[in-house]
Amino acid sequence: MPRxxxxxxxxxxxxxxxxxxxxxGYFAARVSEIARKAGVADGTIYLYFRSKEDILVKLFDEVxxxxxxxxxxxxRGLATTPARLRAIAERHLRxxxxxxxxxxxxxxxxxxxxxxxxxxxxxxLQDYFALLNEVMEEGQGNGSLREDLNRKVATKVFxxxxxxxxxxxxxxxxxxxxxxxxxxxxxxxxxxxGAPGRIARVRPALAGAAPGxxxx
Amino acid sequence: MPRxxxxxxxxxxxxxxxxxxxxxGYFAARVSEIARKAGVADGTIYLYFRSKEDILVKLFDEVxxxxxxxxxxxxRGLATTPARLRAIAERHLRxxxxxxxxxxxxxxxxxxxxxxxxxxxxxxLQDYFALLNEVMEEGQGNGSLREDLNRKVATKVFxxxxxxxxxxxxxxxxxxxxxxxxxxxxxxxxxxxGAPGRIARVRPALAGAAPGxxxx
Amino acid sequence: MPRxxxxxxxxxxxxxxxxxxxxxGYFAARVSEIARKAGVADGTIYLYFRSKEDILVKLFDEVxxxxxxxxxxxxRGLATTPARLRAIAERHLRxxxxxxxxxxxxxxxxxxxxxxxxxxxxxxLQDYFALLNEVMEEGQGNGSLREDLNRKVATKVFxxxxxxxxxxxxxxxxxxxxxxxxxxxxxxxxxxxGAPGRIARVRPALAGAAPGxxxx
Amino acid sequence: MPRxxxxxxxxxxxxxxxxxxxxxGYFAARVSEIARKAGVADGTIYLYFRSKEDILVKLFDEVxxxxxxxxxxxxRGLATTPARLRAIAERHLRxxxxxxxxxxxxxxxxxxxxxxxxxxxxxxLQDYFALLNEVMEEGQGNGSLREDLNRKVATKVFxxxxxxxxxxxxxxxxxxxxxxxxxxxxxxxxxxxGAPGRIARVRPALAGAAPGxxxx
DNA sequence: AATGAATGAGAGTTCATTCAT
DNA sequence: AATGAATGAACTCTCATTCAT
Numbered sequence: 001m002p003r004x005x006x007x008x009x010x011x012x013x014x015x016x017x018x019x020x021x022x023x024x025g026y027f028a029a030r031v032s033e034i035a036r037k038a039g040v041a042d043g044t045i046y047l048y049f050r051s052k053e054d055i056l057v058k059l060f061d062e063v064x065x066x067x068x069x070x071x072x073x074x075x076r077g078l079a080t081t082p083a084r085l086r087a088i089a090e091r092h093l094r095x096x097x098x099x100x101x102x103x104x105x106x107x108x109x110x111x112x113x114x115x116x117x118x119x120x121x122x123x124x125l126q127d128y129f130a131l132l133n134e135v136m137e138e139g140q141g142n143g144s145l146r147e148d149l150n151r152k153v154a155t156k157v158f159x160x161x162x163x164x165x166x167x168x169x170x171x172x173x174x175x176x177x178x179x180x181x182x183x184x185x186x187x188x189x190x191x192x193x194g195a196p197g198r199i200a201r202v203r204p205a206l207a208g209a210a211p212g213x214x215x216x
Numbered sequence: 217m218p219r220x221x222x223x224x225x226x227x228x229x230x231x232x233x234x235x236x237x238x239x240x241g242y243f244a245a246r247v248s249e250i251a252r253k254a255g256v257a258d259g260t261i262y263l264y265f266r267s268k269e270d271i272l273v274k275l276f277d278e279v280x281x282x283x284x285x286x287x288x289x290x291x292r293g294l295a296t297t298p299a300r301l302r303a304i305a306e307r308h309l310r311x312x313x314x315x316x317x318x319x320x321x322x323x324x325x326x327x328x329x330x331x332x333x334x335x336x337x338x339x340x341l342q343d344y345f346a347l348l349n350e351v352m353e354e355g356q357g358n359g360s361l362r363e364d365l366n367r368k369v370a371t372k373v374f375x376x377x378x379x380x381x382x383x384x385x386x387x388x389x390x391x392x393x394x395x396x397x398x399x400x401x402x403x404x405x406x407x408x409x410g411a412p413g414r415i416a417r418v419r420p421a422l423a424g425a426a427p428g429x430x431x432x
Numbered sequence: 433m434p435r436x437x438x439x440x441x442x443x444x445x446x447x448x449x450x451x452x453x454x455x456x457g458y459f460a461a462r463v464s465e466i467a468r469k470a471g472v473a474d475g476t477i478y479l480y481f482r483s484k485e486d487i488l489v490k491l492f493d494e495v496x497x498x499x500x501x502x503x504x505x506x507x508r509g510l511a512t513t514p515a516r517l518r519a520i521a522e523r524h525l526r527x528x529x530x531x532x533x534x535x536x537x538x539x540x541x542x543x544x545x546x547x548x549x550x551x552x553x554x555x556x557l558q559d560y561f562a563l564l565n566e567v568m569e570e571g572q573g574n575g576s577l578r579e580d581l582n583r584k585v586a587t588k589v590f591x592x593x594x595x596x597x598x599x600x601x602x603x604x605x606x607x608x609x610x611x612x613x614x615x616x617x618x619x620x621x622x623x624x625x626g627a628p629g630r631i632a633r634v635r636p637a638l639a640g641a642a643p644g645x646x647x648x
Numbered sequence: 649m650p651r652x653x654x655x656x657x658x659x660x661x662x663x664x665x666x667x668x669x670x671x672x673g674y675f676a677a678r679v680s681e682i683a684r685k686a687g688v689a690d691g692t693i694y695l696y697f698r699s700k701e702d703i704l705v706k707l708f709d710e711v712x713x714x715x716x717x718x719x720x721x722x723x724r725g726l727a728t729t730p731a732r733l734r735a736i737a738e739r740h741l742r743x744x745x746x747x748x749x750x751x752x753x754x755x756x757x758x759x760x761x762x763x764x765x766x767x768x769x770x771x772x773l774q775d776y777f778a779l780l781n782e783v784m785e786e787g788q789g790n791g792s793l794r795e796d797l798n799r800k801v802a803t804k805v806f807x808x809x810x811x812x813x814x815x816x817x818x819x820x821x822x823x824x825x826x827x828x829x830x831x832x833x834x835x836x837x838x839x840x841x842g843a844p845g846r847i848a849r850v851r852p853a854l855a856g857a858a859p860g861x862x863x864x
Numbered sequence: 865a866a867t868g869a870a871t872g873a874g875a876g877t878t879c880a881t882t883c884a885t
Numbered sequence: 886a887a888t889g890a891a892t893g894a895a896c897t898c899t900c901a902t903t904c905a906t
Contacts (some may be wrong), residue, residue: 009886025328025330025331027243027328030878030879030880031879031880031881032879032889035889040887040888041887041888042880042881042888042889043881043882043888043889043890044887044888046880046882047886047887051880051881052880052881104330108327108328108329108330108333112241112243112328113241113244113324114241114324114386114387115241117324117383117386117387118387143411145409145411146407146409146410146411146412147411150400153397153400153401153404154409156377156380156381157373157380157404157405160373160376160377160378160379160380160381161376161377162376163376163379163380164372164373164375164376164379165376167376168372170330171330171334181369184366184369185369185373188365188366188369188370188373188408189409190408190409190410191408191410192404192405192406192407192408192409192410193355193361193362193370193374193405193406193408194298194360194361194362194407194408195361195362195363196362225869225870246896246897247896247897247898248896248897251872256870256871257870257871257872258872258873259870259871259872259899259900260869260870260871260872261898262897262898262899263870267898268897268898441865457760457761457762457763459675459760459761460761462899462900463900463901463902464868464901467868472866472867473866474869475867475869475903475904476866477902478901478902479865483901483902484902514842536762540759540760540761540765543756544673544675544756545673545756546673546752546756546818546819547673549756549815549818549819553819568841571841575843576842576843577841577842577843578841578842578843579843581836581841582836585829585833585836586836588812588813588816589805589809589812589833589836589837590841592808592809592810592812592813593805593808593809594808595808596805596807597801597804599765600804603765603766603769613801616798616801617801617805620797620798620801620802620805620840621841622840622841622842623794623840623842624836624839624842625787625793625794625802625806626730626792626793626838626839627794657890657891678875678876679875679876679877680875680876683893688891688892689891689892689893690876690877690892690893690894691878691891691892691893691894692890692891692893693877694877694878695890695891699877700876700877
């Protein structure tokens with residue numbers, strides 16, 4: 001068992017945890033198996049993490065810290081709202097599509113309990129929804145999105161659509177490229193499914209909308 | 217100790233289970249607590265269910281059997297595709313919006329593990345996606361939906377949007393009426409978020425789409 | 433399921449119990465399985481027996497009551513000590529050899545615990561040893577057995593030999609006729625294994641012998 | 649809480665198990681009681697043994713491994729067949745007579761079920777019977793045992809006699825010295841109970857004998 | 865007498881976490 | 886820092902027994 005003395009131990013533990021959580025599920029995952037896969041002793045895990053739960057939480061925080069950061073940067077260079085939405089969708093799908101185990105942890109294991117869900121929402125998702133809201137608000141300002149767009153609903157629909165793409169991809173197990181779905185999803189989001197000219201806008205899209213996760 | 221002979225025992229156990237699963241999470245839920253809440257002895261549970269997991273599975277199957285059935289019937293009387301989509305959305309949101317504990321079980325506990333997820337997908341979700349697909353295919357036939365609509369993507373977007381509405385509602389904990397979101401969600405799905413006339417349809421919504429859960 | 437109203441129910445329960453105890457072992461035997469095999473309801477068993485243990489105890493008592501009785505009668509007609517010992521051995525081996533399940537219960541299940549063993553010894557075995565002692569004492573009196581025979585040891589050796597024949601027969605599973613072993617066992621007991629004339633009786637067979645089960 | 653590092657833990661657990669099994673019986677014995685008596689935590693037992701049953705099985709194997717070995721060695725120095733049979737009997741009785749709890753486990757607990765019995769027979773008893781067979785065959789060869797001796801029957805009678813001595817000693821609870829019974833038992837086995845010169849050998853000791861446990 | 869649904873006490877085993885080395 | 890043996894709390898499920906019918 002190679003035991004590099006460099007302190008990538010923490011990283012090795014996190015990587016091992018992703019695999020074990022993804023394959024066994026959080027509850028069925030054994031700390032000792034994570035340790036074995038990381039090439040460390042059981043007790044060593046507790047030098048880096050407070051508890052089994054802490055591994056999951058830190059895993060999430062670390063991945064998120066990296067990608068939310070990158071996402072904001074990626075948007076800087078993009079001029080139009082559709083381009084920005086596409087970039088967001090693509091990054092969302094590519095990050096999770098690149099590592100099925102990580103995707104399983106994010107789509108399944110992290111939603112183990114309302115407790116995790118709330119944490120999940122409170123930290124990263126909040127930011128994500130705020131970002132979507134900004135982009136859409138700007139889109140409304142520059143005329144690329146409907147003025148009457150209910151952004152609360154729209155941000156959730158957008159996120160929900162992407163989220164379901166990822167979940168379907170995991171469950172389906174068919175191994176297609178998740179990232180390529182960004183364009184059709186965003187196109188559908190922008191254009192709608194209705195035939196052009198056919199949908200009379202009988203009523204403005206609900207005025208009094210609901211707050212929700214991500215809502216401020 | 218009263219020995220109620222009525223055979224609502226099974227039902228009482230399921231109702232108690234919904235509450236306990238919703239509040240504690242499936243793993244942390246104790247069979248003895250379900251029994252206590254149902255007013256039966258621990259052992260009695262095992263006269264009606266094979267195991268703790270069986271309670272969750274049966275819970276799901278029973279609720280689904282009822283609502284998938286009702287949903288198909290509800291669609292019979294509806295003429296237009298938008299009306300049908302709205303009916304589907306409304307039922308989806310109202311059923312879960314009417315019982316927060318049940319919603320938690322469906323949104324959170326049932327997704328505990330890929331094992332449950334797969335079961336979930338294989339049984340009910342499959343039907344649900346098939347139904348959405350039919351309605352959309354018909355919509356394309358009668359001209360109310362775009363001919364170039366990628367139904368694989370569209371059904372997932374539609375489902376994902378509703379699913380996220382429910383999850384947000386649970387997590388947000390703000391207690392608004394979930395059912396009222398059906399109309400804005402469906403409207404957004406049909407019209408799209410883009411300003412009318414502004415989105416040049418640069419490319420047809422992706423031809424070669426991905427299969428996935430619900431895909432046939 | 434035929435349910436003869438005659439009150440052979442008790443007998444049917446005992447017969448079912450022999451089978452179930454023999455096949456599963458006393459601890460693994462389920463009262464409900466005995467009930468099923470006997471064609472009665474679980475609760476009915478408790479109208480005839482106080483407990484699961486009571487079934488085993490009564491089973492033993494009933495079989496014994498019958499055979500100890502018969503054994504004493506059978507000896508009446510026999511003149512010589514060797515004939516009497518052969519009759520005892522033959523009955524012992526034939527009774528158990530005729531019903532493997534019963535033999536299993538007597539050889540294995542009834543020796544589950546020192547508690548059963550002590551009961552077993554206190555009731556029937558005591559009588560059995562007393563009978564053997566009588567026959568041997570008489571044999572010493574009429575000159576057919578050695579005068580210096582230590583009867584305490586001899587009765588145990590005789591019983592132990594038969595007991596081992598039965599156990600071997602059960603475990604071996606070869607299905608030969610157990611009863612036919614009576615003659616060689618008794619012959620060996622009487623003649624000894626030593627070559628005639630070769631064994632110098634260096635010392636009288638232990639004067640101060642041990643008391644033991646069956647011993648008074 | 650002292651954390652004794654010495655690795656006699658395994659031995660302490662086995663010793664505790666002998667006591668608890670002997671006093672309570674295998675089924676009624678509680679793992680937690682064995683742990684308490686051994687001065688270890690419940691879980692520690694499972695670092696050394698796979699299960700409660702494994703404790704019993706290992707207990708048996710370990711004791712046997714030691715004594716079968718010693719028995720063969722002890723026979724090397726002995727010239728005559730009677731001396732060898734006496735040595736076997738003495739060792740058998742002394743080993744079990746030295747530790748009543750161990751004797752209870754071997755005579756009673758290990759015969760809990762046909763499953764244990766078969767294991768018991770298949771492993772050690774087989775060897776024991778083979779050894780007895782060898783010694784007796786040799787005795788026939790050197791003229792110290794009858795030529796017509798049915799060794800199948802004789803080995804079982806010999807073993808059964810010793811086995812019953814042990815069982816009687818346990819049940820009787822009178823605390824005499826078990827080892828001293830070796831001589832009278834072996835003498836009886838060799839000389840027989842019949843008065844010399846009185847038993848006309850009417851028929852040769854059964855030719856077609858039964859196979860059985862220990863039989864090849 | 866008979867039923868069988870209901871009871872509820874009870875225990876083997878696992879595994880996250882600790883801590884002496 | 887690292888180890889891994891030891892800990893002990895915790896929980897599902899079984900099944901002998903009861904008792905309302």
